[in-house]
Amino acid sequence: MRNALIAAAAGALFCVASGGAASAADYGYGGGSTARSPSSSFYRGFTGRLPSCADAHVHRQIRDAFAKRERMYWHSGLALSDFVRPAELGYRSWGVEFIPRRFCSAEAYTNDGVRRHVYWLVAEGQQWLSLGPGVDWCVTGLDRNYAYAPGCKMARP
DSSP states (O other): OHHHHHHHHHHHHHHHHTTSSOOGGGGSSSSSSSOOOTTSSSBTTBOOOOOOTTOHHHHHHHHHHHHHHHHHTSOOOOOBOOOEEEEEEEESTTOTTSOOEEEEEEEEEBTTSOEEEEEEEEETTOSGGGOSOEEEEEETTOOTTOTTOSTTGGGOO
16 A cells, blocks of 8 residues: 555656646746747747727627626626726736736726726636636626625736
8 A cells, every 4th residue: 555655656746747737947937948038929828919908899798797797696787888998907917927918997887877997807818718818807886796806906907
């Protein structure tokens, strides 16, 4: 029994040391043959190409997800209008070694007539099965489960 445990641990250590899921060179800037410089256009599998803050597809995705959440979880009929003055708050604000993200904000009216700020981030490769950019969003005053509290601060850079 003890020999089997030692053999399993040695096999796992060999797998990690020989470059299993990720090796130490994947996380450094230099020295390793697999490391890429942050100035290269293709860094750690990401291109950095993300939709702009004014992209209509992203706005539609946020509006649809917001209406679905309000209907299913909160049993309200709230919906968002078109976004007004979308602005970029940051692009790759955490550095080039992280997943590329674009942080945006805009104003929108809900169908109850209240003007609200909407904050969202678009992250490369974060959609289901990494098939596209993923979108996380927050509407001020309607973050009822406090996922991005306080005041949607966690959806900003």
